[in-house]
Amino acid sequence: MTGTNWTLVSHSDPNQSDEELKQIFGSEAIISRVGNFNLIHLDSPDPAEIKKREAEFSPDSLFEDDCPLCQMMKEQGGSVVYDSYDDRGEAELLDDSGD
Numbered sequence: 001m002t003g004t005n006w007t008l009v010s011h012s013d014p015n016q017s018d019e020e021l022k023q024i025f026g027s028e029a030i031i032s033r034v035g036n037f038n039l040i041h042l043d044s045p046d047p048a049e050i051k052k053r054e055a056e057f058s059p060d061s062l063f064e065d066d067c068p069l070c071q072m073m074k075e076q077g078g079s080v081v082y083d084s085y086d087d088r089g090e091a092e093l094l095d096d097s098g099d
Helices: 018-025 047-056 068-076 090-096
Strands: 002-009 030-034 037-041 078-086
Touching (some): 018 030, 018 037, 018 078, 030 047, 037 047
Parallel strands (some): 037 078
Antiparallel strands (some): 002 078, 030 037
């Protein structure tokens, strides 16, 4: 089964240009922004999925209120990277390699 994971890259500058972000994440990356956060879509979502992610992304629910480090990261912003994954077992993936 294939799904989507996301990862927070907190050291990423929220003011980086699309060109700078594509140098880091690849030319095929789709970039959108919500507040101080860059949403980096590496899984080639359709426009409706991008709009859904933008609408559902909430730093308030992502970061704990009673965590000083979390609050600092929330204020600083950064990049959230969406990528697809395949949850087949490692053995299955190795069998598909043709070796």
